[in-house]
Amino acid sequence: MTGSTQKTLVFVEHANGALDDLSAQALTLARGLAKGEVEAIAVGEVDVGPYGATTLHVAELEADYAPAAWAAAVAELAGRLSPSAVVAAGTDRGNEVMAHVAARLDLPFAANCVAVDGDTVTRTRWGGSLLEEARIHGEPALLSVQPHAVAATTSSAPGETAVERFAPELSDADRVVRVVDRVVASGGGVSLAEAKVVVSGGRGVGSTEGFAIVEELAGLLGGAVGCSRAVTMAGWRPHTDQVGQTGTKIAPEIYIACGISGATQHMAGCKGAKKLLAINADGDAPIFASADYAVIGDLHEILPAISAEIRRVRGA
Amino acid sequence: MRVLTCVKRVPMTGGRIVLGDDAQAIETRHLGFTISPHEECGVEEAVRLVEAHGGESVVLTLGPAEAEEQLRDCMAIGADRAIHLVTGEEEWDPQATAAAIVDAIRADGGEFDLILFGNESADGGNYQVGIRVAHALGRPVVNGIKAISVDGGRLRCEREAAGGREVYELPLPAVVGVLEGLNLPRYPSVPGRLRAKSKPVAASTPARPASRLEKVKLVVPAGQGKQAELLGNGAAAAPRVVEVLREVGVL
Numbered sequence: 037m038t039g040s041t042q043k044t045l046v047f048v049e050h051a052n053g054a055l056d057d058l059s060a061q062a063l064t065l066a067r068g069l070a071k072g073e074v075e076a077i078a079v080g081e082v083d084v085g086p087y088g089a090t091t092l093h094v095a096e097l098e099a100d101y102a103p104a105a106w107a108a109a110v111a112e113l114a115g116r117l118s119p120s121a122v123v124a125a126g127t128d129r130g131n132e133v134m135a136h137v138a139a140r141l142d143l144p145f146a147a148n149c150v151a152v153d154g155d156t157v158t159r160t161r162w163g164g165s166l167l168e169e170a171r172i173h174g175e176p177a178l179l180s181v182q183p184h185a186v187a188a189t190t191s192s193a194p195g196e197t198a199v200e201r202f203a204p205e206l207s208d209a210d211r212v213v214r215v216v217d218r219v220v221a222s223g224g225g226v227s228l229a230e231a232k233v234v235v236s237g238g239r240g241v242g243s244t245e246g247f248a249i250v251e252e253l254a255g256l257l258g259g260a261v262g263c264s265r266a267v268t269m270a271g272w273r274p275h276t277d278q279v280g281q282t283g284t285k286i287a288p289e290i291y292i293a294c295g296i297s298g299a300t301q302h303m304a305g306c307k308g309a310k311k312l313l314a315i316n317a318d319g320d321a322p323i324f325a326s327a328d329y330a331v332i333g334d335l336h337e338i339l340p341a342i343s344a345e346i347r348r349v350r351g352a
Numbered sequence: 353m354r355v356l357t358c359v360k361r362v363p364m365t366g367g368r369i370v371l372g373d374d375a376q377a378i379e380t381r382h383l384g385f386t387i388s389p390h391e392e393c394g395v396e397e398a399v400r401l402v403e404a405h406g407g408e409s410v411v412l413t414l415g416p417a418e419a420e421e422q423l424r425d426c427m428a429i430g431a432d433r434a435i436h437l438v439t440g441e442e443e444w445d446p447q448a449t450a451a452a453i454v455d456a457i458r459a460d461g462g463e464f465d466l467i468l469f470g471n472e473s474a475d476g477g478n479y480q481v482g483i484r485v486a487h488a489l490g491r492p493v494v495n496g497i498k499a500i501s502v503d504g505g506r507l508r509c510e511r512e513a514a515g516g517r518e519v520y521e522l523p524l525p526a527v528v529g530v531l532e533g534l535n536l537p538r539y540p541s542v543p544g545r546l547r548a549k550s551k552p553v554a555a556s557t558p559a560r561p562a563s564r565l566e567k568v569k570l571v572v573p574a575g576q577g578k579q580a581e582l583l584g585n586g587a588a589a590a591p592r593v594v595e596v597l598r599e600v601g602v603l
Contacts, residue, residue, distance in 0.1 A: 051514075101518070103493075103494065103495075104492075104493075128495070128496050131472075131479040131480075131495075132479070132483070132495045132496070134480075135479055135480035135483040135484070135495075136483055136487070138447075138480060138483075138484070139480070139483050139484045139486075139487035139488075140487065142447075143564075144445070144446075144447060144564040144565040145446070145478075145480055145565070146565055147472075147477065147478050147479045147480065148477060148479075156568065158571075160477065161475055161476055161477055161570070162365065162369065162474065162475055162477070163474075163477065164573070165365070165369055165572075165573070166369050166378070166475075166570055166571070166572060166573070167570065167571040167572070167573055168567055168568075168569075168570055168571075169567075169568040169569050169570075169571065170565050170566055170567050170568055171565075171566045171568055172564070172565060172566075173562075173563070173564040173565075173566060174564055180479075209490070209492070212492040212522065212523070213492045213493065213494050213520055213522060214520065215518040215519065215520060216519055216520060216521050217518075217519035218513075218515075218516055218517065218518055218519065219510065219516050219517040219519060220515060220516040221515055221516040221517075232602060233602045257597070257602055257603065258602075259602075265389070268536075269536075271536060275532065275533030275536075276533065278532075278533070281389075281474065282388075282389040282390060282474070282531070282532040283532070283533070289600055289601060289602055290597070290600045290602055297367060298367050299365070299366060299367055300365050300366070300367065300368065300369055301365070301389075301474070310600075311600055313583075313593070313596070314580065321367075322366075322367025322368060323367075324580050325575065325578070325580075326575070326576070326578060327578065327580040328578060328580060328581065329580060329581050329582075329583050329593075329596055330580040330581065330582045330583065331582075331583050331584055331585070331586075331589040331593060332582070332585050332586075333585050333586035333587070333589070334586065337586055337587045338586060338587055338589065338590070340587075341586075341587035341588075341589075341590035342590045342593050342594065344590070345590040345591055345593070345594045346594055346597075346603065349594060349603075
């Protein structure tokens with residue numbers, strides 16, 4: 037490839053034309069690379085103008101997600117545009133599509149970057165508990181953006197976004213992996229990832245039955261119940277309740293963590309919480325270093341007391 | 353079914369990450385080691401698939417000599433044999449890792465029906481080795497999988513998405529990136545550990561190519577410098593907790 041242009045190409049995701057927040061963040065980072073124009077590629081149409089993309093390339097593919105096909109479209113367009121970088125949000129799909137692009141083009145790919153400076157990136161390891169500075173030896177640079185590392189800001193000089201459509205060339209192999217069916221989520225309850233209040237229990241809760249007091253408090257606050265990995269591994273709660281690097285990432289107004297020591301992999305799952313209240317019998321538990329509020333003592337006494345106090349002030 | 357699961361030796365970091373003086377690696381002198389959580393579920397799934405369908409379950413790692421410990425752990429829960437690509441102290445970047453794995457698979461005969469990877473490793477979190485291996489072998493690959501079933505020569509995979517789960521169907525042979533939650537891994541039994549000691553490990557020492565995603569240094573992110581406000585001790589803290597819940601706006 038001879039000499040790239042100074043464009044940045046951004047693969048964006050959307051829900052029926054509504055740009056994903058994390059893709060807006062990726063577009064914002066791309067503008068900050070200050071290397072010429074930002075162009076976007078999406079499957080289907082989406083308004084990227086406010087975030088400064090001068091052209092939207094619409095890949096004419098079926099709307100159903102197909103990672104290799106979507107990556108074929110990105111790689112094909114990158115071949116035509118010769119951007120200096122291709123950027124995506126570090127979502128499940130963003131990282132997957134970019135990895136396919138990287139494999140197709142035999143280029144390095146830096147996932148979950150928090151900062152980019154020329155050919156050097158700062159990216160996350162350990163779910164965000166550690167940072168790595170790395171040099172990318174390849175062009176275009178392929179990057180994904182760590183969710184919430186960059187605040188999405190609209191462009192100060194948004195212009196008219198040109199829309200160009202293209203039909204990517206796909207091989208049979210590109211079409212094999214695609215969504216063929218959907219299973220609708222059963223059951224109601226508050227989704228852990230969306231809950232404004234999460235009350236979690238760790239090893240200190242002691243048993244499946246011990247979670248009754250955790251459920252009670254969560255119920256009173258209209259929140260969701262979470263747990264640590266120790267609890268899931270012990271079989272006390274299902275994996276869908278697990279908060280952490282390999283579980284669910286939460287972003288509540290307040291996270292109440294009970295009997296949870298604060299392992300880095302757990303904290304990687306709750307760093308989006310606005311406030312953290314840690315309840316633990318061990319005053320030296322690492323979690324207190326990240327907490328806004330602390331209560332020291334036995335959660336089996338403390339949680340029922342909080343629930344009782346809530347009922348009292350509500351006059352129930 | 354012949355199932356290969358690729359695993360990586362990672363330290364159990366505990367409550368804090370501490371770097372060595374040269375900021376090139378985590379200080380692991382006092383840490384235990386394990387394999388990435390997603391991969392534990394991969395190994396368990398492979399063992400279950402072979403229990404259900406017959407065949408052979410193999411584990412592979414690219415890692416230092418000490419990583420044999422993790423291979424024995426995998427064999428203790430039922431993997432039949434292991435492949436150890438022995439490395440030195442230096443890290444291998446994702447492209448180099450994938451290339452070495454592909455070479456090893458081809459050298460082994462390339463006959464695996466299913467190759468499982470963790471969606472991403474606990475430490476590097478690069479999200480790409482499995483996909484690169486699949487491309488090199490010309491096999492379909494899907495990531496993010498929380499349920500797998502085999503029917504005839506096809507794989508049915510489920511992945512969480514907004515509002516429920518997406519279903520993918522892949523023809524075998526295939527590559528899948530799995531997430532923790534796929535299953536609840538069993539604990540190794542004592543007889544399992546004893547049997548694992550004499551299961552075969554095929555070791556080789558691949559040459560490490562230059563890194564194209566080249567680590568310069570590691571940095572522990574600055575803490576938020578929080579000083580937790582102590583609301584109280586024991587049940588007596590309840591009234592103050594409720595005041596805070598009101599202040600925060602959730603009550």
